[in-house]
Each structure stands twice: as structure tokens, then as C-alpha cells.
Amino acid sequence: MLDLKTVLVVTFAIACLQAIAWTFVWLAWRHLYELRFLAAGLAAIALGLFLMIVRGMEPAAWSIVLANLVIKIGLVLLAEGLARFLGQPRYSWIGVSLLVFQLVTWTMAVTTDPGNVAIRIHLSTVFTVIMMSIMCLALLRDRTQPRLLRWITIGILVEYMVASIMQSVIEQGLPASVSAVVLADHNAWYLMQGALFQIAFFACVLFMVNTRLSTDLREKNEALSREIEERRRLETKLSASLEAERALREEQADFMRVVSHEFRTPLAIIRNATEMIRLVGHKSPEATRERIAGISEALNRLFSLINRFMSDDRENRFQPEPMTIGSLLLDVRLHFRMTNQGERLNLTADDERTSLLADPEMLTTIIINLIDNALKYSPPDQPVDVDVRRRDGDLVIQVRDRGIGIPVGELHKIGRRFFRASNATARGGTGLGLYTSRKLLAYHGGTLKLVANEDRGMTATASLPLPAAEAARPHTDHVTA
Numbered sequence: 001m002l003d004l005k006t007v008l009v010v011t012f013a014i015a016c017l018q019a020i021a022w023t024f025v026w027l028a029w030r031h032l033y034e035l036r037f038l039a040a041g042l043a044a045i046a047l048g049l050f051l052m053i054v055r056g057m058e059p060a061a062w063s064i065v066l067a068n069l070v071i072k073i074g075l076v077l078l079a080e081g082l083a084r085f086l087g088q089p090r091y092s093w094i095g096v097s098l099l100v101f102q103l104v105t106w107t108m109a110v111t112t113d114p115g116n117v118a119i120r121i122h123l124s125t126v127f128t129v130i131m132m133s134i135m136c137l138a139l140l141r142d143r144t145q146p147r148l149l150r151w152i153t154i155g156i157l158v159e160y161m162v163a164s165i166m167q168s169v170i171e172q173g174l175p176a177s178v179s180a181v182v183l184a185d186h187n188a189w190y191l192m193q194g195a196l197f198q199i200a201f202f203a204c205v206l207f208m209v210n211t212r213l214s215t216d217l218r219e220k221n222e223a224l225s226r227e228i229e230e231r232r233r234l235e236t237k238l239s240a241s242l243e244a245e246r247a248l249r250e251e252q253a254d255f256m257r258v259v260s261h262e263f264r265t266p267l268a269i270i271r272n273a274t275e276m277i278r279l280v281g282h283k284s285p286e287a288t289r290e291r292i293a294g295i296s297e298a299l300n301r302l303f304s305l306i307n308r309f310m311s312d313d314r315e316n317r318f319q320p321e322p323m324t325i326g327s328l329l330l331d332v333r334l335h336f337r338m339t340n341q342g343e344r345l346n347l348t349a350d351d352e353r354t355s356l357l358a359d360p361e362m363l364t365t366i367i368i369n370l371i372d373n374a375l376k377y378s379p380p381d382q383p384v385d386v387d388v389r390r391r392d393g394d395l396v397i398q399v400r401d402r403g404i405g406i407p408v409g410e411l412h413k414i415g416r417r418f419f420r421a422s423n424a425t426a427r428g429g430t431g432l433g434l435y436t437s438r439k440l441l442a443y444h445g446g447t448l449k450l451v452a453n454e455d456r457g458m459t460a461t462a463s464l465p466l467p468a469a470e471a472a473r474p475h476t477d478h479v480t481a
Contacts, residue, residue, distance in 0.1 A: 005053070007192050007195070008049055008052050008053050009053060010192075010195055011049055011192075011194055011195040011198070012046055012049035012050055012053060014195050014198050014199060015042050015043075015045045015046035015049060015074075015198060016042075016043075016046045018042045018198060018202050019039050019040075019042035019043040019046055020039075021202075022035050022038045022039035022042060023039045025209065026039060029213065031216075032085070032209065032212065032213075033084075034081050034082075034084040034085035035081065035085070035209070036081070037077050037078070037080050037081025037084060038077075038078060038081040038082075038085075038205065040074075040077050040081075041073075041074040041075065041076070041077030041078035041080075041081060042074065042078070042198070043074070044070050044071070044073045044074030044077060045070075045071050045074035045075070045198075046074075047070050047074075048067045048068065048069075048070035048071035048073075048074065049067075049071070051063065051066060051067035051070065052067045055067070061107070061110040061111055061114065064106070064110050064120075065103065065106045065107050065110060068102070068106060068120070068124065069099070069102060069103055069106070072098070072099060072102050072124075072127055073099060075127075075128065075131050076095035076096075076098070076099060076131060078135075078201075079095060079131050079132075079134050079135050079138075080092060080095065082135050082138055082139075082205070083134070083135070083138045085205075085208065085209075085212070086138050086139070086141075086142040086144065086145070086208075087142075087144065088137075088138035088141050088142060089138075091134050094130065094131075094134065095131065095134075098127050098130060098131065101127075102123065102127055105123050106120060106123060109123070117171065118168075118171040121167055121168055121171050122168050122171075124164070125164040125165055125167065125168040128160070128161060128164045129161050129164060129165070132157045132158075132160060132161050133161070135157055136154050136157050136158065139153055139154050139157075140154070144211075144212070144215065145208050145211055145212075146211060149204065149207055149208060149211070152204060153201070153204040153205075153208075156197065156200045156201055156204060157201075159197075160193065160194075160197045163193040163197075270295050274295070318359055318362070318443040319359050319361075320357050320358055320359050320444075321357070321358075321359070321360065322355055322356075322357055323355065323356060323357075323358060323360050323363075324352065324353055324354065324355050324356075325349050325351065325352045325353070325354045325355075325356070325388055325395075326349075326352035326353065327360075328360070328363060328364060328367070328388075329347055329349060329352065329388065331360070331364050332347070332364065332367050332368060332371070332386075333345075333347065335364075335368055336368075336371065341375055344375060344382075344383050344384055345371065345383065345384055345386060346383050346384070346385045346386065347386045347388075348385075348386070348387045348388070349387075349388040349389065350388070350389035350390060351389075351390070354390060354395065354466070354470060354473075355467070355470050356395055356464070356466050356467065356470060357467055358444055358464065359440075359443065359444070362440040362443060362444070363440075363444070363464075365436070365437075365440060366397075366436075366437045366440050366441060366462060367386070367397060367399075367462075369434070369436055369437045370397070370399040370434075370437060370460045370462065371384060371386060371399055373399075373401075373434065373460070374399050374400070374401035374403065374457075374458075374460070375401075376403075377401065377403035377404050378401045378402055378403035378404075378457065379402070379403070382401070382402040382403070383402075384399065384400070384401050384402075385398075385399070385400040385401075386398070386399050386400075387400070390466065390470075391463075393465060393466055393468075394463045394464065394465055394466060395463070395464050395465075395466050396461060396462070396463050397461070397462040397463075398459055398460070398461050398462075399459070399460045399461075399462075400453065400457065400458075400459040400460075401457040401458055401459075402453075402455075402456055402457040403456070403457045403458065404457075434448070434450075434460075437462065441462055441464060444464040444465075445464060445465055446462060446463055446464030446465070447462075447463050448460065448461070448462050448463075449461045449463075
């Protein structure tokens with residue numbers, strides 16, 4: 001035998017505790033705003049049960065209608081909250097229509113036939129079945145929750161609908177003696193079913209909230225991982241851009257240093273020529289004319305360096321054109337004759353008619369730098385041998401000196417920017433001559449190698465490819481200059 005009062009108190013306590021629990025869960029995770037509807041629905045059910053508990057043995061008609069209407073409002077809020085939580089259509093208009101229908105029909109029932117409890121039970125059953133069917137439909141459509149959990153929740157809802165229908169059947173069809181055994185008081189057994197339903201439904205929705213939070217956390221972690229990956233990609237891209245910008249600036253600075261270094265060569269010619277004019281110009285008009293021609297040539301080269309290498313147009317820095325070994329060596333001879341060092345050079349070429357495609361200014365600068373280096377670090381009475389010949393499709397220029405050489409441990413560092421061997425500090429220099437030669441050879445697809453001689457001194461070997469037609473042409477007798 002079930003006591004109605006006891007069942008009402010137990011059910012009321014359960015509804016209150018669950019309303020409080022959902023309120024705290026919502027306060028902890030404000031983005032799950034749908035939990036407010038669950039808390040409000042359970043609070044409305046608790047309020048309706050409280051009105052049933054406090055009413056007397058002979059309640060007024062309005063009290064009966066109000067208590068049951070408040071409970072039905074709670075059920076509508078539960079359906080609304082579940083649909084919102086699952087992101088499904090809410091059908092709020094159905095809930096509102098049923099509430100209006102409930103108010104009208106219950107008011108008529110308690111007014112016209114207060115003792116007929118069965119009609120009110122039948123109306124409640126219709127209301128419950130429709131609202132819980134809407135909840136089942138939302139669960140069937142949902143794909144965010146685990147399938148097993150959705151089907152368990154649907155089973156709980158179906159069980160409660162079946163219990164409601166059974167109550168209506170019992171009230172309608174069983175004899176009074178059987179009804180009295182099953183129900184010690186009207187609706188006690190049904191209310192107990194409601195209490196059990198609240199507990200089971202609370203557990204299911206709690207698991208759904210846990211699944212939702214886990215999914216949200218996983219999505220946030222994935223979004224964070226994507227953001228980190230994107231930031232890394234952007235950082236890599238930015239680093240590459242900065243590195244490219246740094247390389248461009250470094251290249252520009254390199255050219256400025258190289259050009260500044262190369263200015264010394266024509267300026268040295270000009271200085272030497274003007275000094276000779278000052279000393280012997282009045283005695284030798286021929287020597288004066290030659291020196292003035294040398295000054296003109298040096299100035300032309302100086303202006304060419306300024307116009308080409310200090311320009312922002314990088315593509316115009318390298319200007320290859322057909323030329324012969326003879327014209328190249330002629331420029332080199334003139335340069336060192338103007339600096340009074342021509343007598344120390346032994347220039348040989350296997351064929352001065354050998355043609356190549358090169359930038360005359362750059363190639364002349366390369367050879368002059370190599371010879372300048374050899375002259376600088378060789379004793380004044382020692383010659384420098386320059387040999388130009390074809391070899392395996394390449395033009396090979398060898399500059400051999402008999403100077404101080406390079407320490408074996410530092411040989412791999414020679415040619416780096418600003419590096420000077422430890423035994424060269426007593427002589428002036430910037431450490432840019434060989435570095436410049438390597439840079440300019442790179443434009444021609446050439447290379448520069450430094451090898452120590454067996455006796456003393458060094459041999460610098462510059463190689464650059466010849467045109468295919470020239471590489472296939474037979475050699476002729478060499479020419480010595």
C-alpha cells in the first residue's frame with residue numbers, strides 16, 4: 001500500500017534537489033544555457049508537488065487545477081530544454097497549446113464533476129504522451145549523443161508513457177476492489193513512477209551533458225591545435241620572409257663593400273698616373289699622353305662600377321657579351337703597366353683568339369684581384385705567373401705566386417668576407433679581394449680554388465665554362481706575353 005502524502009514528499013524532494021543540481025551545473029558552464037530550462041522545469045514540478053502537499057483534504061477546485069497546471073508547465077520546460085540542448089526543433093507551440101487545453105479541460109472537469117478523477121487522469125495521460133513523444137522525436141533525430149545513451153533515454157520516456165496509459169486503463173476498466181489493492185490512494189502509484197522517472201531521466205541527461213562537455217573540450221583542443229599549427233606555419237613563413245629580406249639586404253651590403261673595394265683599383269691608376277705626369281710630364285709628351293689615356297680608362301671603369309653595381313636594378317649588374325682572351329689580357333696588361341707592376345707578370349695564353357661569353361668588367365676585375373693578391377704577398381723581386389688556357393670545356397686562369405703562402409689550418413677559410421690569414425696582418429688589406437672574385441665568378445657559373453705550391457707560395461685557379469662551339473674548337477699554339 002502506497003501513501004500518497006509520503007510519495008508526494010519524496011517526489012518533491014527529488015525535484016528540488018535536481019533543480020538545484022541543474023542550476024549549479026548551469027552556473028559552472030554558462031555556455032550550456034539550455035540547462036536553465038531543465039532547472040526551471042524541475043523547479044516548476046517541485047512547486048506543483050508542494051501545492052499538492054500543503055492543500056487540505058478537501059481542496060478547492062482552483063487549487064487542484066493550479067497544482068497540476070504548474071507540474072505540466074514543468075514538463076513542457078523539460079521538453080523545451082532537451083530540444084534546445086540537442087539542437088532540435090522545439091515545437092513550443094504544441095506545449096503552449098496543450099497547457100491552454102489542460103487549463104480549460106481541468107477547470108471544466110473539477111467544476112462539473114469534482115469526484116470524477118478518471119477524466120483528469122485521462123487528460124494528464126494525453127498531455128504526457130504528446131510531450132514525451134516530442135522528446136523522443138528530438139532524441140531520434142539527434143546525432144551528437146551516443147546512440148546507446150539516446151535509446152536508453154527513449155526507453156525511459158516510453159516506459160513512463162506506458163505507465164501513464166496503464167493508469168488510465170486501470171482507472172477506466174478495473175473493478176473498484178482491484179483498483180483499491182493497486183492504489184491505496186488515487187495517483188500514489190503513478191506519482192511513484194514519476195519519482196523513478198525523474199531519477200532515471202536526470203542520470204541520462206547528466207551523461208548527455210558530460211558527452212557534450214567532452215565533445216566541446218575535444219573540439220576546443222582540435223581548434224587550439226589548428227591555431228597552433230597555423231601560428232607555426234605563419235611563423236615559418238614570416239621567418240622565411242625575414243630571412244629572404246635579410247639575405248637581400250646582405251647581398252646589397254655585399255655589393256656595396258665589393259664596389260668600395262674595387263674603387264681602389266682605378267683610383268690607384270689615377271693616382272699613379274698623376275704622380276708620373278707631375279714627375280716626367282714636361283720631359284716626355286708621349287709618356288704624358290699614355291698616362292692621360294690611362295686616367296681616362298680608369299675613370300671610365302670607375303663610372304661603370306658606379307652605374308652598374310650601385311644601381312638598384314640587380315638584373316643589370318651582370319652583362320655578358322662575346323669577348324676574346326686577347327682583349328681580356330690587353331686590359332690586364334694595361335692596368336698593371338699603369339701601376340708600374342707589369343714587369344713582374346709572366347702572362348701566357350694557349351690561344352688569345354679563344355672567345356667566351358662573359359661580363360668584361362667582372363672578368364677583368366676577377367683577374368686583377370687575383371694578380372693583385374699574388375703581387376702583394378710576394379717579394380718585390382719575385383714574378384707572378386699567369387696562365388690562361390682551355391681545359392675540358394672550361395677557361396682556366398691560373399695565378400701562381402712565390403709569396404708567403406697560407407697556413408694549412410686556415411686554407412679553408414680563405415675567400416670568406418673580411419677574413420685574412422694570420423701571416424698577412426703586416427700588409428694592408430680588407431679581406432675582400434678573393435671574396436669579390438668568388439662572387440663575380442658565380443655570375444659566370446665559375447669556381448675559384450686555392451692550392452699551396454710544393455715549394456712556396458700559392459696558386460689561385462679560376463674556372464668558367466666556355467661556349468659549346470668554342471669548347472669544341474681545336475687548340476692552336478700558345479702565346480706568351
